Each structure stands twice: as C-alpha cells, then as structure tokens.
Amino acid sequence: MRLATWNINSIRAREDRALAWLERTQTDVLALQETKCTDEQFPRAAFEAAGYQVATCGFGQWNGVAILSRVGLDDVELSFPGQPGFGEVPAVEARAIGASCGGVRVWSLYVPHGRAIDDPHYLYKLDWLQSLSTEAARWLAADATAQVALVGDWNVAPLDTDVWDVAVFEGGTHVSAPERASFKAFADAGYVEVTRRHLPDERRYTYWDYQQLRFPKNEGMRIDFAYTTPALAARVAGVTIDRDERKGKGASDHVPVILDLG
C-alpha cells in the first residue's frame, strides 16, 4: 500500500495537479493539508471519479485537511480527542482528520504555525502538539500492535540541518527548543518518525518558500513528517520525498512525502 502526505496549499488551485499526481504515483491513500476550502467547496467529485473515497474537514478559507483513499475510508473523526482550540472562546480549527484506510488509522495533521515566539499562536501550537502526543500515547498503550500513521505538516524543524540557514531562523518559530521538545515527545511515546529513518540525508527538504529563488537554490525546510507506531514502522519498505513536484508553474510550496508499506 502506498500512503502519502501533502500540504497542497489550496486543493481548488491544484486540483488538476493532484489528480495527475495520483495517477502518476498510483498512491492509495493521500493525506492533504491546507485545502483552504469548506467541505462544500472541496472538488470531491473529481477524486471520486478517479476511484477515491473522500473525507474532508474544512471550516473556511484557512487550514483545512482531508483524506483520499481507494482502499477504504471508515470511522472518520474531524478532530482528535482533546484537540485544543484557539481564541478567547476556544474554537477547534480544521487541522486534524482521522480515518481507517486499508487497516491503517491515518491522521492528516496541519500543526499550527505559531507565527512568532511572543504570539498567542505559539503557545497554542505547543499545547496542540502536547495534547496530540498525550492522546497518541494512549492509543499505543491501549494496543501495542496498533497501525497508526500521524502524517502531515508539523511546522517544526527538528534539527538545525532541517533549515537552509539556521541563523535566519534564530529567535523564530519552527526551531525553538520547546517546539522541538514537543515534536520529540512522540518518539518518547514510542512512535517512529519513519521519513528520517529511511532518508537521513541533510538538505533533504519538503518545503521551499515561493520567494527569492529558494527552490532553485535548494534553500528549504524539512517540516513534513510521518510518525508511525512500531508495528506500522516495521512495514515501511521505503520513503520518497517527491522533490520534482515542486517544479514548474502552479506548484505547492510543499512536496508530497510517500510511504511504501509492505
């Protein structure tokens, strides 16, 4: 089974690109982030015509996550239990969707950006990650053989080498110690980040800013990851970061990350 995650940066702007990519890569399950549309606006018919079941979670123009599957799509959850909200009257955002696809519990995750260290969104980001790792630990404690994949845009660069120039990010989000600790908590809970296990090389990025020739100069960030339970990690035969998908007009600023499961 081929399982992939992709921050698409608007599914409506990239519908054709996504359909062509699914056809080319023969991906069975695709977790999407930043669909940037409501459930009603999601172009679901086109993906259904291509043979995929579609589950979406979109509340407006911001965020938005979805799962496409041609190997079954059951027991959809539109947030994880205990998912924090943002605001004075906390509102849960469209940042997590879970579904069972081909025997795997897939979570498509769009971790809050954080904006700046002194911004309320930063504490929200830490709370969000800590709540998710606590919940994920429970899933594994309840079933040591669980097949769970937590995939998406984590908005954390765990290593200094995960950004093209760490000096540029000094004092900002994505590289701070609390963010990195919140990311590592998933490993402490027993999950395995399988993309780095299979692709340990430096300068192997998943995101490049649209500005300042970042992609041609390979000045990017590695912020899209896949934490899996040990039972699922053992099935991962290979990982691909589809760098070519960043090329050309109309690309997302993130590329797909593919897991091939045996």
Add this chain to the structure above:
DNA sequence: ATGCCCAGAACCTCTGGA
C-alpha cells in the same frame, strides 16, 4: 532550466503562510 511569492476574500489591498 528547478527561476526571482501565492491563495483567498474582497474589491485592490489586506491576511496568513514559514
């Protein structure tokens, strides 16, 4: 060429992204 921000909403300039 891998090429010098993009998307959405609103209404032209703003917010958010990272």
